[in-house]
Amino acid sequence: MSTLAQQQCEACQAGAPKVSDDELKELMREIPDWAPVARDGVLQLERVYKFKNFKQAWAFGNKVAELAEAEFHHPGILMEWGKVTVTWWTHAIGGLHRNDFIMAAKTDQLL
Numbered sequence: 001m002s003t004l005a006q007q008q009c010e011a012c013q014a015g016a017p018k019v020s021d022d023e024l025k026e027l028m029r030e031i032p033d034w035a036p037v038a039r040d041g042v043l044q045l046e047r048v049y050k051f052k053n054f055k056q057a058w059a060f061g062n063k064v065a066e067l068a069e070a071e072f073h074h075p076g077i078l079m080e081w082g083k084v085t086v087t088w089w090t091h092a093i094g095g096l097h098r099n100d101f102i103m104a105a106k107t108d109q110l111l
């Protein structure tokens with residue numbers, strides 16, 4: 001079985017299944033530095049990456065943006081001095097799809 005980071009996102013549209021509670025637990029084991037957070041009832045994956053300054057944070061944020069465009073699956077990216085907060089969820093289903101875990105794992109590989 002390939003790791004999450006080696007997998008590709010599948011085309012996802014409204015009506016696609018959200019991950020179940022059991023799948024969530026299983027998938028979270030592969031991305032231990034991420035946390036599931038609920039915002040306005042929408043479950044998301046979030047990680048804060050720390051950097052020495054804004055320039056390094058900015059460069060990482062840009063890499064995440066390029067990854068998102070390449071996979072056509074887009075996160076929230078908050079760039080601050082020394083920090084980048086990345087948040088993955090699937091807008092079309094208002095929650096977490098397997099794609100979000102794949103993208104979180106791919107994000108970690110950008111470091």
Ligand SMILES: C[C@H](O)[C@H](O)[C@H]1CNC2=NC(N)=NC(=O)C2=N1
Pocket residue numbers: 072073074075088089090091092093
């Ligand atoms: C039209 C729609 O926005 C696109 O199909 C894509 C773009 N990127 C996306 N990114 C995320 N995270 N969720 C989506 O549902 C999504 N949809």
